[in-house]
Amino acid sequence: MPHEKPTTPEALQAALAESELQAQTLRSELEETNRGVLALYAELDSQAEQLRGATELKSRFLAYMSHEFRTPINSIRSITRLLLDRVDGPLTEEQERQVTFIQQNATEFAEMVDDLLDLAKVEAGRVEISPAWFEMVDLFSALRGMFKPVLTNPDVNLVFEEPKDIPKLYTDDRKLSQILRNFISNALKFTPRGEVRVSAQLAGPGHVTFSVADTGIGIAADFHESIFEDFSQVQSPLQKRLRGTGLGLSLSKKLAQLLGGSVRLQSAPGKGSVFSVTLPVQWEGAPAE
Numbered sequence: 001m002p003h004e005k006p007t008t009p010e011a012l013q014a015a016l017a018e019s020e021l022q023a024q025t026l027r028s029e030l031e032e033t034n035r036g037v038l039a040l041y042a043e044l045d046s047q048a049e050q051l052r053g054a055t056e057l058k059s060r061f062l063a064y065m066s067h068e069f070r071t072p073i074n075s076i077r078s079i080t081r082l083l084l085d086r087v088d089g090p091l092t093e094e095q096e097r098q099v100t101f102i103q104q105n106a107t108e109f110a111e112m113v114d115d116l117l118d119l120a121k122v123e124a125g126r127v128e129i130s131p132a133w134f135e136m137v138d139l140f141s142a143l144r145g146m147f148k149p150v151l152t153n154p155d156v157n158l159v160f161e162e163p164k165d166i167p168k169l170y171t172d173d174r175k176l177s178q179i180l181r182n183f184i185s186n187a188l189k190f191t192p193r194g195e196v197r198v199s200a201q202l203a204g205p206g207h208v209t210f211s212v213a214d215t216g217i218g219i220a221a222d223f224h225e226s227i228f229e230d231f232s233q234v235q236s237p238l239q240k241r242l243r244g245t246g247l248g249l250s251l252s253k254k255l256a257q258l259l260g261g262s263v264r265l266q267s268a269p270g271k272g273s274v275f276s277v278t279l280p281v282q283w284e285g286a287p288a289e
């Protein structure tokens with residue numbers, strides 16, 4: 001219905017009074033909404049503060065706990081080593097089997113504690129990057145030496161491709177080595193036969209990509225993102241035997257980000273996997289917040 005225009009002065013006055021009233025109602029509604037929004041902001045702020053506190057507490061707890069666990073685990077490992085080396089006399093076959101079992105479990109526990117401690121440090125922002133100039137060839141040969149004693153499956157070859165045209169890198173070589181060690185040990189775990197190939201290529205201006213390609217069981221596309229989250233594992237018959245912590249890839253992703261880079265996965269079930277990390281040739285310090 002069209003609004004009738006007031007024609008007499010009285011009607012005009014009445015209409016004016018009505019609009020004034022409406023404007024006043026609107027103003028007070030707006031003020032109320034404003035107060036609501038401010039209260040919401042305050043609530044959000046305090047929740048963010050609580051969340052920060054909880055994260056800090058969790059990281060600190062993880063760091064203390066992992067640290068405290070290290071000493072007893074290391075003594076268990078040392079004692080099992082002494083026993084297996086027959087320092088305290090001979091062992092029966094059954095005793096050797098049992099001590100080996102304790103040793104394997106203690107080693108697995110130690111790895112989990114190390115991963116937890118590293119994750120806690122990353123989350124608390126307490127990881128220091130110590131960059132230095134180094135040659136890829138040296139890193140590859142150190143990795144080759146590290147993996148030699150654990151290559152127990154004769155059906156799998158671990159190949160390090162000779163890095164070609166890769167300049168000297170300026171980054172934290174220990175952190176890069178930690179990422180590659182995670183990729184390689186996973187590849188060896190999930191490859192019953194074939195090969196695990198480690199290589200490095202230049203990737204765009206000022207970046208290098210390191211890849212670890214395996215001919216193993218592969219990973220379905222559904223898991224390609226979640227696999228980089230804490231405690232994430234893909235169920236498979238192999239997985240049941242291997243256990244592991246599900247922390248290695250999450251840690252690798254966070255370390256790569258700290259080094260100014262990123263991780264990537266290409267894989268399909270039955271077709272093997274390629275895990276790669278791309279880093280700047282020269283680390284340029286912490287990214288701007």
Ligand code: ADP
Nearest residue numbers: 186187190232233234244245246247248249273
């Ligand atoms: P962990 O190896 O201790 O379980 P990770 O975070 O390193 O923890 O790996 C998480 C999971 O990702 C593994 O448990 C496995 O299910 C899957 N995965 C990792 N690397 C491979 C690979 N090369 N081939 C197949 N599956 C893999």
